[in-house]
Amino acid sequence: MPIFYGKVALVEFLNSVKSTNSTIGFVPTMGALHQGHLSLMQQSLAENQHTVVSIFVNPTQFNNAEDLEKYPRTLEEDTKKITQLDPNIIIYAPTVDDIYEGKVTSQDFDFDGLENQMEGKFRPGHFNGVGTIVKRLFEIVSPDNAYFGEKDFQQLQIVKKMVSKNHLNVKIIGCNIFRETNGLAMSSRNERLSAEEREKASIIYQTLLEAKEKFKTQDCNEVKNWVNTIFESNDIFDLEYFEIADEETLIPCEKQSKDKNYRAFIAVFVNNIRLIDTISLK
Numbered sequence: 001m002p003i004f005y006g007k008v009a010l011v012e013f014l015n016s017v018k019s020t021n022s023t024i025g026f027v028p029t030m031g032a033l034h035q036g037h038l039s040l041m042q043q044s045l046a047e048n049q050h051t052v053v054s055i056f057v058n059p060t061q062f063n064n065a066e067d068l069e070k071y072p073r074t075l076e077e078d079t080k081k082i083t084q085l086d087p088n089i090i091i092y093a094p095t096v097d098d099i100y101e102g103k104v105t106s107q108d109f110d111f112d113g114l115e116n117q118m119e120g121k122f123r124p125g126h127f128n129g130v131g132t133i134v135k136r137l138f139e140i141v142s143p144d145n146a147y148f149g150e151k152d153f154q155q156l157q158i159v160k161k162m163v164s165k166n167h168l169n170v171k172i173i174g175c176n177i178f179r180e181t182n183g184l185a186m187s188s189r190n191e192r193l194s195a196e197e198r199e200k201a202s203i204i205y206q207t208l209l210e211a212k213e214k215f216k217t218q219d220c221n222e223v224k225n226w227v228n229t230i231f232e233s234n235d236i237f238d239l240e241y242f243e244i245a246d247e248e249t250l251i252p253c254e255k256q257s258k259d260k261n262y263r264a265f266i267a268v269f270v271n272n273i274r275l276i277d278t279i280s281l282k
């Protein structure tokens with residue numbers, strides 16, 4: 001299994017394996033891999049001759065020092081999982097210095113307002129950090145296709161915007177959310193929940209499903225109010241936001257319009273652990 005800790009050796013290796021007709025698929029991750037990440041890798045393996053997976057806990061996208069410190073770092077287990085899936089996957093697990101070269105700061109991006117909604121309101125600077133690392137990784141790996149989970153739908157739209165504004169030659173592919181059996185969206189943070197919290201967290205997806213049903217006959221604000229009341233009466237989960245927004249612009253819905261595709265977004269805290277989820281309302 002080829003594993004690289006520095007970009008120079010990785011680029012040299014990729015230049016040597018890439019032949020005229022082969023494509024590189026890329027799955028950027030922050031490690032603590034779960035089935036959701038592995039499904040992105042499977043898709044990349046099915047669609048490309050070579051797959052690169054990066055494992056890098058990116059400091060500039062954390063707006064909370066404690067969250068960065070507590071983020072699980074499990075490189076050994078991660079590499080085992082990847083090798084079991086396919087020993088030919090190329091792993092890039094750089095140091096902070098290999099990426100940031102002594103200057104750990106974010107670039108300032110203009111994502112045409114996508115960055116100001118939802119996650120952007122609650123996590124200042126987060127998307128500049130994401131834009132910075134994804135652009136940097138694309139420059140190093142030069143992938144043909146890159147795979148992102150739809151759980152972070154706002155991130156997915158932001159990456160697409162960054163690619164189009166910078167004229168980068170990479171196709172961004174959004175992949176379905178992988179869920180636990182009770183419907184909870186897979187996330188590295190789920191490991192930090194107690195067994196009881198993890199079971200009860202099914203309320204998040206159940207609420208999204210019911211909201212989708214209600215949205216067929218009710219307007220945006222009615223559905224939003226209903227979700228607020230659900231969480232007001234819950235003593236384990238604190239709702240940070242529930243929003244219904246246009247999928248393209250992420251502008252919140254005030255009144256349903258037939259020619260728009262809407263999506264519901266939710267962020268919930270349980271015991272200081274932040275969980276997000278989303279569902280298409282089509």
Ligand code: PAF
Pocket residue numbers: 028029030056058061130133134152155
């Ligand atoms: O979604 C993530 O895990 C991260 O935001 C990403 C895309 C790997 C960038 O650090």
